[in-house]
Amino acid sequence: MTTRLNHVFIDTIPDELEEGKLYISTRFRVIMHSCCCGCKNKVVTPLSPARWKMTFNGSSISISPSIGNWNFDCKSHYWIQNSEVEWARKWSENEVAEGKLFEREKREEHFKKINKEKEPTIEDNLKIPNKEQVKQSLLVRIKNIFKNLK
Ligand SMILES: [Zn+2]
Known part of the structure; x- marks a missing residue:
């Protein structure tokens, strides 16, 4: 020992x-x-x-x-x-079962917490336009400017 x-x-x-x-x-x-x-x-x-x-x-x-x-x-x-x-x-057998359950709950709780923290970042990522979208929106804006000028 x-x-x-x-x-x-x-x-x-x-x-x-x-x-x-x-x-x-x-x-x-x-x-x-x-x-x-x-x-x-x-x-x-x-x-x-x-x-x-x-x-x-x-x-x-x-x-x-x-x-x-x-x-x-x-x-x-x-x-x-x-x-x-x-x-x-x-x-004891009971303690083993309880211990395993406690560990699992603790882990699940932890990952739930992580997911919550992650959610806004995923949303944010979706909101970030890719280059193509930026180009298009720029084009739309420019077109609108010209439309307003007419
Ligand atoms: Zn041992």
């Missing part, structure tokens, strides 16, 4: 994960590590406003919320705070 983690910032995803090490890729917005229980399963933690967030204080790493490996046989559950592994209770 790992109680303390080292970390390394990486640009490429490694094939092999050393135990007790957090592999952090800001480029891929992901943290990978070998399950802290020692089962050697690869734990992939995506960083996103709707998933996990990571704090690097210059020397140690904290990840929030907790890491719940309910998809593995070990069903291990722990917090990573200041690079220390704080073991939490194993998930």
